[in-house]
Amino acid sequence: MDAADVPVVVGLDNGGTSNNATVLTLHGRFLVDGLVEIPSEVQRGPEAAIEALARALDGVLARTGVRRERVRAVGLDTPGPASATGVISSRGSTNFSQPAWRGFDVRGALERRLGLPVVYHNDGNAAALYAHHVHFGSEAMARSSVAAIVGTGLGGGVVESGRVVAGAAGMAGELGHVHIPLDGVLAPDQPAPVCGCGFAGDAESVASLTAIERSLLPYWLTRYPGHPLAGETPARAARLVRGYGERGDALARAVFAQQAAAIGRLFTIAANFTDPHAYFVGGGVVEAAPEFRDWFLATVRENTTLREEQAAVATFALVPDRDMAGARGVAIAALEALRAGPAPRPVVA
Structure with a gap:
C-alpha cells in the first residue's frame, strides 16, 4: 500500500x-x-x-x-x-x-x-508510555512500569497494562511531589530542600535542575569553595554541572548521587504501592556519556529497596529517544484509544 x-x-x-x-x-x-x-x-x-x-x-x-x-x-x-x-x-x-x-x-x-479526535497526556506520562512500549514490545499490554523524568522539575508516569494511569483529576503520576525520606540522602548538615510547589522534601526538591540551582549546588560549593563552578551564576552553574559529572568531578558526582538516591527512594515507594515490572529513568540527567549514564542508573538501583521476589522480576532501564519520546508516546496513546473496545459491563448492579 x-x-x-x-x-x-x-x-x-x-x-x-x-x-x-x-x-x-x-x-x-x-x-x-x-x-x-x-x-x-x-x-x-x-x-x-x-x-x-x-x-x-x-x-x-x-x-x-x-x-x-x-x-x-x-x-x-x-x-x-x-x-x-x-x-x-x-x-x-x-x-x-x-x-x-x-x-x-x-x-x-x-x-x-x-x-x-484528540487524546491528551502530559509530557511526563507520554514519555513513560513510550518507554514502556519500547521496552516490553509485544508484552506491553500485560506489564506495568513507573518512570521518573528529570528536567527543570521531576515528571513521570505510572503505566498499568500498557496504559497510563491518569487518576480521577489527571494528577496521578506526579511523582515529583511525592514526599520521600531524606535520611541518608542529604548530608548531616545539609538544609532540607524546598520544592517550587512549596513542599519540603518531595522528590523534585532534590531530583531536578531547579533543585541543583537552588539547593544542591549552593550546599556543595561550600564544601568545594575553590571549584570552577563557584565563579558562575547559579543558573549557568546548574547547567554546567552535568559535564563535570561526566568527567568524574567529585562535587558533581556528589550532587548527582543525591539525585539518584532520591529517585531510588521514590521507586521504593512505588515498589510498595504499584509493584511494577520496570523502573525507567529519563531526562537530561541520563542524556550523557555512557559511563555517567550507567553510573547514575546503577546508583538509582542501589537506593531502591525491593523485596527478594520483586528484585527477581523487576528491571531498571533508561527512557529511550528522549527528544522523540513525547510525540511517540501520545501517538501510541491515540492508537490504543482507537483499538479500545467498549467498557466492560458492571459486575454488580
Whole structure:
C-alpha cells in the first residue's frame, strides 16, 4: 500500500519553544525516524499555539506523504500541570504563563481546530508510555512500569497494562511531589530542600535542575569553595554541572548521587504501592556519556529497596529517544484509544 493511503495517527509533542510531530500507522510502525520540529508559539497565547500545532500536523504529513484524510486520531502532550482531559491548571505553569492559558482546554481547542479526535497526556506520562512500549514490545499490554523524568522539575508516569494511569483529576503520576525520606540522602548538615510547589522534601526538591540551582549546588560549593563552578551564576552553574559529572568531578558526582538516591527512594515507594515490572529513568540527567549514564542508573538501583521476589522480576532501564519520546508516546496513546473496545459491563448492579 502506498504511504499516502495508510491509515495513521499523529503524535504532537508541545513544548515551551518547539512542537515535535510523528506519524504512526495503525499497524504500529513509525513513519518518522527523527525530530520534525516547528516553533510552538506558546508565548503568543492559546490561539497562536493551536495554529502552530495544526501546522505541525500538516508539516509531518507532508514529510511522510500521508494524506490528511487518512488520519484517524491525534495524540497531544503538553507540559503540566493539566487535567486528564487537557485543561491547563487554573494557576498556569512555567510554559503557559500568560493569564489566557489558565484553565484553557488545549485538547478540546485542538480537536475543534482539526476536526479529529484528540487524546491528551502530559509530557511526563507520554514519555513513560513510550518507554514502556519500547521496552516490553509485544508484552506491553500485560506489564506495568513507573518512570521518573528529570528536567527543570521531576515528571513521570505510572503505566498499568500498557496504559497510563491518569487518576480521577489527571494528577496521578506526579511523582515529583511525592514526599520521600531524606535520611541518608542529604548530608548531616545539609538544609532540607524546598520544592517550587512549596513542599519540603518531595522528590523534585532534590531530583531536578531547579533543585541543583537552588539547593544542591549552593550546599556543595561550600564544601568545594575553590571549584570552577563557584565563579558562575547559579543558573549557568546548574547547567554546567552535568559535564563535570561526566568527567568524574567529585562535587558533581556528589550532587548527582543525591539525585539518584532520591529517585531510588521514590521507586521504593512505588515498589510498595504499584509493584511494577520496570523502573525507567529519563531526562537530561541520563542524556550523557555512557559511563555517567550507567553510573547514575546503577546508583538509582542501589537506593531502591525491593523485596527478594520483586528484585527477581523487576528491571531498571533508561527512557529511550528522549527528544522523540513525547510525540511517540501520545501517538501510541491515540492508537490504543482507537483499538479500545467498549467498557466492560458492571459486575454488580
